Structure formats: C-alpha cells, structure tokens
Amino acid sequence: MINRAMKIEFKRLFKAIFKYLSRLLFLYLAGVGQIAVALDGSLVESRSVSESLDIPQQAIDTNKIPSFTLNANADDKPLPVYRLKENVYFLFGNITTLNEQNRGWNGNAGFIVTEAGVVVIDSLGSPALGRRLMATIREITDKPIKYLIITHNHPDHAYGASAFRELDGVKIIAHQGNIEYNNSTTAQRSIEYRKKLLSSDMHGFKPLQADIYIKSEPFGKKEITLAGARFHIYNTGKHHSYGDLVVHQVEQGILWISDLAFNQRTTYMGDGDSAQILKVQDWLRQTFTDVVLMVPGHGSAQTPPFPMLEKTRDYVTRMRAAMRQAVENGVDMYDAVKNVEFEDWKDSRLYEENQRANANFVYQEMEKEFFGNF
Known part of the structure; x- marks a missing residue:
C-alpha cells in the first residue's frame, strides 16, 4: 500500500527530476550544454616556449600550480597556454609574490579567438610580459587583436597594456577607476618598485590609457560583439581595486571573474571594499546561474559549484x-x-x-x- 506520505514524496521527487531534466534541455537548446561537454583545459604544446617549466597539464579544477623561472629579454617568446575550450585560451600564472624568477607573471590572463579577431582579457604584469602574451596569441592565430579588456588596475593584470598600445586597431577597455589610480601615490610606488626590480621588463611602460572606460552604474554592463560572439562587461564597483570588471562570454557560458574570488591561495584585501566583495558575490550567484566555467585572476579555472567563491567569502566574512x-x-x-x-x-x-x-x-x-x- 502506498500511503499519503509516500505519495507526497513521490510527487516531490517527480517535480525535482522534471525540473532537472528541463534545466538540461534549456542548457542544450541555449548551446551551453554542448559547451560544458566541450570544456578542455589542456596545455597547448609549443616548441617555441623558451624556458623549461614545471607546469600542470590541465588548467581546470587542478590542484597543481605552475612553477617556473622566466628568462629576461625574451619578449618575442610565447608563454605556455591552455585551451579552456575551442578558441578560448588561458595563461596560468605563478602563485607567489612578484620576484625576479616569475618576472611579474603571478596573475592570469586569457584570450578568445573569433572569425573577426581576438579579444584579450588582462595583459599580465609588465610591457615585456604583454609582448610575450602577444607572441603567444600569434602562436595560435594570425587574426588581429581587436579588444583588450583590463579587469582592474593592479599591476599583475594591467601593466602589460603598454605593449598592446603599440598595435594598430586595438581598443582598450577599462574601468573608469583606472584614471584615479593613475594619479595616485599607490601607482607611483608600484611603478617605481617594478622599474627597480625588473628594469628591462618595464622598458616602454606607460600608465594605462583606455579607449573605452566603463562608467555604468554598479552591475550595469557594456556589450561588445565580434563575429557573433557576445561579451558582456560588467561594472562590479570597487570591491578589489579602484574599479573592477567581470567579463561574461555569453554563448560559451564562461565568466572571467578576475579577483572577485581567489583559487589556490589567500585573498588580498589591500584595496577595494570588503563589504562590496560579499555583495558582488551574491549578485554573481544570482545572475550567472548557467555558467559552466569561472576563470579567476589567480589560480586554476573552476567548474560548478565553484568552491573558490565560498572559500573567498568565508575568509572575508571571518576577517x-x-x-x-x-x-x-x-x-x-x-x-x-x-x-x-x-x-x-x-x-x-x-x-x-x-x-x-x-x-x-x-x-x-x-x-x-x-x-x-x-
């Protein structure tokens, strides 16, 4: 005999299964289901990389981190790069402080290749690294670089932008907070320190000057489209720096969250607003329910349920x-x-x-x- 309680439980389970299957169907029809299957994360083999590196073979959900010593004066040499999925590439930085061994490559960057050109997300930590990032892109494609999106003003993400400014046809997009940062004593100290430690790498450095500044209200967005690929660039306020951006690859279901959450390391809160970190994380979880991959500014990329979000939140809340x-x-x-x-x-x-x-x-x-x- 099936009693009333069992009937209620069967009904609840049926609804849950129906909701789950409906969700899978939605993801498939939206194309995201296919993207999830197509996630890769493997290292792209290259014989042109000039250093001998101890790096993971996989950049998605890995516990291993890159370890390397970069050569000085190797501006024309590509860096190791990972394919997150077809036409989406990721440069996995060292997880340590700035030093002569990593030469400022202690943050992540990436790029997306479309039929009409390339969109780059962050530029690494010096003009020399910016040039090596461009050399890496040239290993993958000869299509022109159309956009460089700088997620925030911190040196490990933004100081390579000087190299891209030398290219024709590139539009640089940044948060309007970069203007304030350029006029700050924080920027002056940072530039002086890097020029002292890595003088040759900083040759040709100029403070970031963007073509497009994101000035929208918090959580407002700007859309750029290239060969049908849509990129939504969100203003997430000043949660980590003088102004932060999050980039959503709409069709691919990939979210570049920069330093909103840190993976495989302790977060840094020397700038920004710790309360805003929590608000932005709440907004992120509510807004991007269908994302299949998050790419942080430090550490490996992650698939759902994105534990780096909860770990960062736990640390910030406790502090x-x-x-x-x-x-x-x-x-x-x-x-x-x-x-x-x-x-x-x-x-x-x-x-x-x-x-x-x-x-x-x-x-x-x-x-x-x-x-x-x-």
Whole structure:
C-alpha cells in the first residue's frame, strides 16, 4: 500500500527530476550544454616556449600550480597556454609574490579567438610580459587583436597594456577607476618598485590609457560583439581595486571573474571594499546561474559549484567579524592585526604575506563603520 506520505514524496521527487531534466534541455537548446561537454583545459604544446617549466597539464579544477623561472629579454617568446575550450585560451600564472624568477607573471590572463579577431582579457604584469602574451596569441592565430579588456588596475593584470598600445586597431577597455589610480601615490610606488626590480621588463611602460572606460552604474554592463560572439562587461564597483570588471562570454557560458574570488591561495584585501566583495558575490550567484566555467585572476579555472567563491567569502566574512569585534571591544589596531589567525588557512599560499595586510585594511573599514554610527 502506498500511503499519503509516500505519495507526497513521490510527487516531490517527480517535480525535482522534471525540473532537472528541463534545466538540461534549456542548457542544450541555449548551446551551453554542448559547451560544458566541450570544456578542455589542456596545455597547448609549443616548441617555441623558451624556458623549461614545471607546469600542470590541465588548467581546470587542478590542484597543481605552475612553477617556473622566466628568462629576461625574451619578449618575442610565447608563454605556455591552455585551451579552456575551442578558441578560448588561458595563461596560468605563478602563485607567489612578484620576484625576479616569475618576472611579474603571478596573475592570469586569457584570450578568445573569433572569425573577426581576438579579444584579450588582462595583459599580465609588465610591457615585456604583454609582448610575450602577444607572441603567444600569434602562436595560435594570425587574426588581429581587436579588444583588450583590463579587469582592474593592479599591476599583475594591467601593466602589460603598454605593449598592446603599440598595435594598430586595438581598443582598450577599462574601468573608469583606472584614471584615479593613475594619479595616485599607490601607482607611483608600484611603478617605481617594478622599474627597480625588473628594469628591462618595464622598458616602454606607460600608465594605462583606455579607449573605452566603463562608467555604468554598479552591475550595469557594456556589450561588445565580434563575429557573433557576445561579451558582456560588467561594472562590479570597487570591491578589489579602484574599479573592477567581470567579463561574461555569453554563448560559451564562461565568466572571467578576475579577483572577485581567489583559487589556490589567500585573498588580498589591500584595496577595494570588503563589504562590496560579499555583495558582488551574491549578485554573481544570482545572475550567472548557467555558467559552466569561472576563470579567476589567480589560480586554476573552476567548474560548478565553484568552491573558490565560498572559500573567498568565508575568509572575508571571518576577517570582517574578527576586526569588527576587535574595534567594538576597544582592541587597538596593532594587537588586533597581530593576533588574528585562521588556523585552517595557514597552509594556503600567500597566507603569511597577506593575512596581516588584510587585517590592517579591514580593521580600518570596521573603525569607519563603528564610529560612523555615532
């Protein structure tokens, strides 16, 4: 005999299965289902790469990270590149601080090849790396580079843009916050430091000048289309820098989230707004329910359920709570920053380098929030 409770449970299961199958059908009809099957992530073999590198063979959902020492004065040599799917390519940066070994390649970049040309997302950390990124693109295609999208002003993503400015026909797109950054003491210190450490790599550097600045309201978007491929570029405010962008490849179901979430390392919160990080993540999850791949600015690309989002959120939430409690209890900044530890994060890359800086930044945010209530 099937009782009433069993009937209700069968009905619930039937609805869940029907909803799931309907979702699969929608994804298939939208083309995203086929894209999910076509995800690749493999290393594109190249005999032109000049260095001997210890790098993973796969760039999607991998635990391995790249390890390498780059040669100086190798501007015409391509870098290792991964194929995320057909015509979508990814440069997987080292996960460490800037040094002479990685020569500033400690962030990710990528590019998409269309019939009408190439769209590049971020430019790496120096003009020399920008030129090597262009050499990498030339290994894949001879189609012209049409757009360079800079997701934010931090050096590891933006300082290679000078090299692209030398090309004809390239439109550079950036957040309007880059204008403020260019006139800041933060930029001056960063440029001076890189020129001192990597003088030859920084040859020809000029502060970023975009052709198109994204000035829309938060979460507003600009669309560019190239040979039928649509790219939605979203203004996500100042969650990580002077102004941040997220790029959605609409037909491919790929989302380039830059430094909204960090994979395989501890996040950095020396700029931006920690509360905005949480707001943008909420918006991201609600808006891009059909995305099949997220590409961060640091660490490997990820498939659903995108655990890097939750890990970054957990870290930010805990840091905000710890520093809020310290401010409310009258603990001074020095002691609060010195004493905050997340035991489960200590084995994460760049924890020692970023934990104190993050605590310092968030403590000051909590002070403003606390005293602003009086």
